Amino acid sequence: MVRDAGAPVFYRHAYVSAYEQSPLTTVDAFAYFVARAGDKPIAVMPAYLQTAVNPLRRMYEVYPEAAGEPALLSHTWHCYDAHVPATAEVLPRLLDAMIRTASMLGARWCGFMNVQRGNDLSQALRAAGLPARHLTDRWAAGLSTYEHYLAGLSPRARANLRRNERRAAESGVTVETLPVEHASLDEITLLCVKTASRFENNRYHPGPAFARFVTALGDLAHVIEVRQHGRLVAAGVCLTDTSRFHTWTCGVDYAVDGNYSPYGVLFAESVRLAIRLGKSTLEGGRGNAAFKRRHGLSPRHLDAVLHRV
Structure with a gap:
């Protein structure tokens, strides 16, 4: 699913497995969602219950009402390019499952960090009625x-x-x-x-x-x-x-x-x-905007999309 959807490295099995074995932020619970049509997987999504969800001090700037409250997020802060390897029509079902799981885990919020504005996930979340708030930018260039x-x-x-x-x-x-x-x-x-x-x-x-x-x-x-x-x-x-x-x-x-x-x-x-x-693409991550712009990288606007459970 990850390969066919063209999702970035953060969704590869080795990356997700490494993060579960050696999490780089405090993770209170791990959740992995799989949607199937018959026996065929048609969507996958990792999610992480995090109480200290703000290592880069960004989220609480745009969601001050979520400060200090547990959140079920897809993905972690070390992923700066959120995707859901799936077809758009599956996303509402995944969101319902995510909201139910967040409630079971005692999370007050669930949703997505670092969604590139205008991509398939961004459009599907907007179609589902979830508003986006600008979080930061990541930088990229063609090679x-x-x-x-x-x-x-x-x-x-x-x-x-x-x-x-x-x-x-x-x-x-x-x-x-x-x-x-x-x-x-x-x-x-x-x-x-x-x-x-x-x-x-x-x-x-x-x-x-x-x-x-x-x-x-x-x-x-x-x-x-x-x-x-x-x-x-x-x-x-x-x-x-x-x-x-x-x-x-x-x-x-x-x-x-x-x-x-x-x-x-x-x-x-x-x-x-x-x-x-x-x-063919250099992904320069977040931050150091002046250097990256000067050296040929362009910004990709990243949004936070949270839902109150």
Whole structure:
């Protein structure tokens, strides 16, 4: 169902299974919905009962009335592209099942985070009478070749990207792409936690659970390590599905020797890796809007759609 619907990596079995075994946020209960026509599955949907449902401090800004109350949500906050792999006519049945389950679990709210405005799910939720509230944006770009990508940037951004890579090389920076089993996940976890703490997202990479989760993703994940004289100065955990390359999360240490940005090095290598893997879309995730816009990514408006149980 997930493959046929073209749903993103967050709905793959390995991702959903890894999240159940090593949840990256506090999850009070897991629910998995399957609709069938006879013996044939025609819709699937994971959902998670969460009391602390606001690690990025966004939801309560748009739904202040839901602050501190348990909610049954599809998906988790680590998924920034909500889908329901299903045909549109099945969604009302899934919503009814979700509302009943939320009531059974004692949730006061149920619904969806990070629904791209205008996509099939967004239109189906609107048709069901559920209003949407703008939550945040995610950023994405089309890809073909690296030269074509660079040509699409402004002259200044293109020159800055090339200059940054040259200065990094002159400063002894090395870049390596690794499968998860060979990556330094303990170091990467510490760097990601340190980076998240700069934005007060202190629980977004919960220590040992993060390393276990990434390991369980297997070949869905690719790790980029940027080192200066052996010291890890930037790292990215990237995810892939059929056509998309997700720069899912990263950590950066800006206290480096030399006049370069380790984040810029990491980003450039992410674009190259996406192209090497034959992915046609670069998914840049949320946040850091100024950098992403300057480097050719465009916003996708994401909405929150909640129903009071």
